[in-house]
Structure formats: C-alpha cells, structure tokens
Amino acid sequence: MSHPDYKNIGGLKDKLIEETGEVFMALGKAGRFGYFNYHPDRPETNNIMELYKEVDDLLAVCTDLHWFLYPLNRDVESGKITEEEAIQKLNEAGL
Ligand SMILES: [Mg+2]
Numbered sequence: 306m307s308h309p310d311y312k313n314i315g316g317l318k319d320k321l322i323e324e325t326g327e328v329f330m331a332l333g334k335a336g337r338f339g340y341f342n343y344h345p346d347r348p349e350t351n352n353i354m355e356l357y358k359e360v361d362d363l364l365a366v367c368t369d370l371h372w373f374l375y376p377l378n379r380d381v382e383s384g385k386i387t388e389e390e391a392i393q394k395l396n397e398a399g400l
Pocket of ligand 1: 362
C-alpha cells in the first residue's frame with residue numbers, strides 16, 4: 306500500500322484490514338525467522354525493516370481514519386449534517 310499508485314484504491318475499511326494483516330504477517334515472519342533475517346528475494350532489507358514499513362503503512366491508514374471519523378462525528382453533534390448524511394459518508398468511505 307505504501308506505493309503512491311495504490312493510495313486511492315479501496316476504502317478505509319479495506320485499507321485498514323489489509324495493512325493490519327500485513328503487520329501481523331511481518332510479525333509472524335520476524336518471529337519465525339528472526340528480526341534481522343531477510344527474505345531471499347529481498348536481501349536489501351530485513352524483517353525488522355519489513356515490519357517497520359508495514360507499521361508505517363498502518364499508521365498512515367489510522368491517521369486517515371482518525372481525521373475522517375472525528376470531524377464527521379463533530380459535524381453530526383453540531384447539527385451541521387444529519388446522521389443519515391454521516392452514514393452516507395461512512396458508506397462512501399467504505400466503512
Ligand atoms: Mg503495507
């Protein structure tokens with residue numbers, strides 16, 4: 306997901322699921338094979354940096370989600386938009 310070409314593919318929920326899964330996968334690889342081991346196809350990096358990269362991707366999605374949810378709730382609570390409009394925006398974001 307970190308490649309900019311993929312930034313606009315999929316909704317927030319799908320991105321959160323994908324990136325969470327990638328963090329778990331990187332944790333599993335590091336736990337099984339060692340944090341400073343590396344995949345034979347990617348000798349230029351190691352498992353700790355693979356985990357770091359996936360955590361970075363997850364943080365980016367969490368930041369997007371955070372800045373989507375907070376203003377949406379604020380707008381409902383202030384009466385700027387209705388709950389139905391907020392639900393529509395949630396649906397449009399894939400949530
Ligand atoms: Mg990723």
